[in-house]
Amino acid sequence: MPKLGMEPIRRAALVEAAIAEIGAAGTLDVTVSRIARRAGVSSGLAHHYFGSKEQIFLASMRHIQTLFGRRVREELRSADTPRDRLNAIIAASFDPDEFAPEIVSAWLIFYVQAQNSPEARRLLHVYTTRLHSNLVFNLKSLTNDANAHVIASALGALIDGLYIRQALGENRLDRYQTMGLVWDYLDIKLSQGGER
Amino acid sequence: MPKLGMEPIRRAALVEAAIAEIGAAGTLDVTVSRIARRAGVSSGLAHHYFGSKEQIFLASMRHIQTLFGRRVREELRSADTPRDRLNAIIAASFDPDEFAPEIVSAWLIFYVQAQNSPEARRLLHVYTTRLHSNLVFNLKSLTNDANAHVIASALGALIDGLYIRQALGENRLDRYQTMGLVWDYLDIKLSQGGER
Amino acid sequence: MPKLGMEPIRRAALVEAAIAEIGAAGTLDVTVSRIARRAGVSSGLAHHYFGSKEQIFLASMRHIQTLFGRRVREELRSADTPRDRLNAIIAASFDPDEFAPEIVSAWLIFYVQAQNSPEARRLLHVYTTRLHSNLVFNLKSLTNDANAHVIASALGALIDGLYIRQALGENRLDRYQTMGLVWDYLDIKLSQGGER
Amino acid sequence: MPKLGMEPIRRAALVEAAIAEIGAAGTLDVTVSRIARRAGVSSGLAHHYFGSKEQIFLASMRHIQTLFGRRVREELRSADTPRDRLNAIIAASFDPDEFAPEIVSAWLIFYVQAQNSPEARRLLHVYTTRLHSNLVFNLKSLTNDANAHVIASALGALIDGLYIRQALGENRLDRYQTMGLVWDYLDIKLSQGGER
DNA sequence: AATGAATGAGTTTTCATTCAT
DNA sequence: GATGAATGAAAACTCATTCAT
Numbered sequence: 001m002p003k004l005g006m007e008p009i010r011r012a013a014l015v016e017a018a019i020a021e022i023g024a025a026g027t028l029d030v031t032v033s034r035i036a037r038r039a040g041v042s043s044g045l046a047h048h049y050f051g052s053k054e055q056i057f058l059a060s061m062r063h064i065q066t067l068f069g070r071r072v073r074e075e076l077r078s079a080d081t082p083r084d085r086l087n088a089i090i091a092a093s094f095d096p097d098e099f100a101p102e103i104v105s106a107w108l109i110f111y112v113q114a115q116n117s118p119e120a121r122r123l124l125h126v127y128t129t130r131l132h133s134n135l136v137f138n139l140k141s142l143t144n145d146a147n148a149h150v151i152a153s154a155l156g157a158l159i160d161g162l163y164i165r166q167a168l169g170e171n172r173l174d175r176y177q178t179m180g181l182v183w184d185y186l187d188i189k190l191s192q193g194g195e196r
Numbered sequence: 197m198p199k200l201g202m203e204p205i206r207r208a209a210l211v212e213a214a215i216a217e218i219g220a221a222g223t224l225d226v227t228v229s230r231i232a233r234r235a236g237v238s239s240g241l242a243h244h245y246f247g248s249k250e251q252i253f254l255a256s257m258r259h260i261q262t263l264f265g266r267r268v269r270e271e272l273r274s275a276d277t278p279r280d281r282l283n284a285i286i287a288a289s290f291d292p293d294e295f296a297p298e299i300v301s302a303w304l305i306f307y308v309q310a311q312n313s314p315e316a317r318r319l320l321h322v323y324t325t326r327l328h329s330n331l332v333f334n335l336k337s338l339t340n341d342a343n344a345h346v347i348a349s350a351l352g353a354l355i356d357g358l359y360i361r362q363a364l365g366e367n368r369l370d371r372y373q374t375m376g377l378v379w380d381y382l383d384i385k386l387s388q389g390g391e392r
Numbered sequence: 393m394p395k396l397g398m399e400p401i402r403r404a405a406l407v408e409a410a411i412a413e414i415g416a417a418g419t420l421d422v423t424v425s426r427i428a429r430r431a432g433v434s435s436g437l438a439h440h441y442f443g444s445k446e447q448i449f450l451a452s453m454r455h456i457q458t459l460f461g462r463r464v465r466e467e468l469r470s471a472d473t474p475r476d477r478l479n480a481i482i483a484a485s486f487d488p489d490e491f492a493p494e495i496v497s498a499w500l501i502f503y504v505q506a507q508n509s510p511e512a513r514r515l516l517h518v519y520t521t522r523l524h525s526n527l528v529f530n531l532k533s534l535t536n537d538a539n540a541h542v543i544a545s546a547l548g549a550l551i552d553g554l555y556i557r558q559a560l561g562e563n564r565l566d567r568y569q570t571m572g573l574v575w576d577y578l579d580i581k582l583s584q585g586g587e588r
Numbered sequence: 589m590p591k592l593g594m595e596p597i598r599r600a601a602l603v604e605a606a607i608a609e610i611g612a613a614g615t616l617d618v619t620v621s622r623i624a625r626r627a628g629v630s631s632g633l634a635h636h637y638f639g640s641k642e643q644i645f646l647a648s649m650r651h652i653q654t655l656f657g658r659r660v661r662e663e664l665r666s667a668d669t670p671r672d673r674l675n676a677i678i679a680a681s682f683d684p685d686e687f688a689p690e691i692v693s694a695w696l697i698f699y700v701q702a703q704n705s706p707e708a709r710r711l712l713h714v715y716t717t718r719l720h721s722n723l724v725f726n727l728k729s730l731t732n733d734a735n736a737h738v739i740a741s742a743l744g745a746l747i748d749g750l751y752i753r754q755a756l757g758e759n760r761l762d763r764y765q766t767m768g769l770v771w772d773y774l775d776i777k778l779s780q781g782g783e784r
Numbered sequence: 785a786a787t788g789a790a791t792g793a794g795t796t797t798t799c800a801t802t803c804a805t
Numbered sequence: 806g807a808t809g810a811a812t813g814a815a816a817a818c819t820c821a822t823t824c825a826t
Binding site: 025026027105108109111112114115121128149150153154156157159160161162165168170172177181185188192 | 384
């Protein structure tokens with residue numbers, strides 16, 4: 001059965017299987033064998049391509065980041081004004097797809113991993129930095145630079161906080177009310193002045 | 197030399213040891229033996245008292261919640277007006293002690309556990325509910341009821357989001373700026389009207 | 393079945409089992425499980441007591457060294473003059489027990505291990521140093537110091553070389569002829585002068 | 589781009605790579621993949637040519653013997669008298685090249701393998717026999733036959749013993765002192781009589 | 785009450801070997 | 806001739822849990 005050029009196919013299959021297994025378990029405590037079986041390959045092959053369990057997880061995290069980045073770009077495509085773009089970025093974070101159990105699990109585990117794994121931390125840093133830049137870039141058309149940074153920081157934290165609560169069923173608001181909360185905060189801070 | 201009445205002492209020692217080990221590891225992946233050794237007892241005794249590893253962890257989580265509740269009550273003791281009390285509740289979440297590595301680990305793991313363990317979820321729910329009630333109770337003196345709930349929801353999410361970012365070094369602001377952000381949000385929302 | 397004070401008993405049983413298994417295989421390629429089974433315990437216990445396979449081997453080597461040291465001391469007990477003692481030391485190295493297959497295997501593997509394992513090298517060094525000191529001490533009554541060291545070096549190498557050839561069936565001489573060869577060398581070098 | 593007549597080239601490359609890897613590891617515990625990679629071919633090809641890992645090792649051992657035989661012949665080329673030839677044979681064993689790590693490893697592993705592998709034993713036997721014959725042949729011009737055999741046996745063992753000690757850093761003498769020791773032994777035994 | 789001896793299932797990881805291409 | 810994809814068995818090591826003492 002061995003064919004040429006299988007590596008990228010196998011890697012992708014293993015990453016997807018890892019995300020699915022982690023999501024199903026809600027934990028990093030899944031065996032490489034299970035992941036490999038779900039991907040339809042032997043555990044040996046998983047190690048052959050990734051070297052270790054940790055690397056499979058990091059690849060999975062990278063994949064999830066990539067999916068999120070793609071989602072943001074898609075939302076941005078139909079946004080024309082800076083304000084529209086800010087709303088689009090916010091909407092991407094609350095897209096129903098982002099609340100699929102395996103994505104939620106991945107994000108929560110991500111946070112735990114970020115404490116120790118430098119690579120996970122780096123990935124987390126990429127995520128927060130990108131979100132921040134995206135927000136700041138658009139805010140700068142609407143308010144002064146210092147203000148833009150503070151607002152972006154607050155928005156980032158608010159989004160993360162609401163996401164986690166929503167994901168764990170601890171949010172009293174529905175999806176639209178939740179996004180409304182963020183938009184409302186944005187409205188207020190922008191109307192407060194700090195003109196360019 | 198087993199003595200009578202040792203049970204509560206042993207249990208407390210084991211819980212504290214578990215929290216310390218989890219904090220040191222940044223994971224739930226700590227062995228019962230290590231916990232027991234740190235508590236100065238045998239692993240057999242740990243099982244004798246708790247029955248299983250899982251139970252040790254749940255007891256640890258309960259303990260951490262208790263500590264947090266105590267901290268909130270302490271902060272509240274020196275607050276007289278509703279607004280002071282709101283500030284006190286916020287301050288409790290950003291107390292430097294809350295950022296001790298083992299506390300940070302505990303919270304992050306909490307979120308992961310809450311996905312599957314009903315007991316962990318219940319504890320998390322107790323935390324969010326208590327925080328919400330605390331906030332709502334004091335907000336109700338300052339704005340109408342519906343408003344109070346929305347503001348409390350936003351505050352809760354904002355606090356959690358800022359906490360995680362701060363804990364993982366992804367917060368661009370220092371402790372005072374961070375609390376300032378929350379107070380500022382509170383000021384705005386309260387000044388917006390919705391009088392009682 | 394667990395009893396107190398089993399540790400030394402288990403350790404000894406595991407060391408003996410390791411020597412037997414290594415001897416039977418003629419290689420270090422024996423599994424911990426096999427060793428443990430022969431010792432009548434679980435593989436987990438072997439790791440519990442020794443930490444790693446390597447440590448089991450090192451303990452085995454130490455044991456073999458100890459046995460050899462004991463043999464030398466026994467031979468020495470019935471020797472009165474320096475020359476008798478030199479003969480006794482030589483005889484110990486060619487004792488039939490030293491040619492048991494598992495002892496031969498252990499020594500040969502020892503040499504291989506000594507290339508990389510600092511601990512094995514140290515053990516080997518202890519063996520050569522002790523043999524050298526033993527020889528030098530007795531030679532010093534019969535010749536001058538510098539001579540004693542050179543003769544001891546030659547004797548050590550000759551003993552080792554003859555041992556290996558004998559052990560591998562590449563020695564054309566029988567046991568007594570072999571020892572005679574060494575004694576003869578000693579006779580010549582001592583008769584050559586270099587008086588004290 | 590497979591070319592014709594590559595087989596001997598590949599085989600030689602694999603044997604040399606195997607010796608290098610074994611030397612680097614100090615063990616037979618090297619993977620076929622590593623050997624193949626060092627030889628610049630795939631692991632599949634290594635199996636294609638040799639059939640199994642064991643066969644690669646045996647070919648490597650044969651190669652090392654060949655190299656040693658060549659070295660002896662080279663040393664002998666510039667020797668004219670029997671005594672010169674004896675010295676040349678001794679010198680070959682203590683040639684600095686013989687102490688290259690991979691050669692030392694090979695010899696030590698050889699001894700271990702000789703216990704079980706008939707092929708390794710045969711090779712070892714060829715080595716000792718050849719050395720013995722070489723020595724005896726030249727000794728016969730200088731002493732009687734029986735004497736020649738005994739001296740050759742002693743010399744062989746002395747050389748091996750000194751080689752191992754030198755290789756493992758357990759020799760107190762430098763290279764010239766070491767060879768001097770052997771020459772000295774030869775001098776004495778030849779001067780003792782046993783004339784032809 | 786408390787210990788530590790003991791197990792054995794489970795997990796990661798490695799690797800020789802095979803085989804389609 | 807040559808590759809690299811793929812397997813699967815095997816091994817070291819870990820650890821929660823049990824239990825005699």
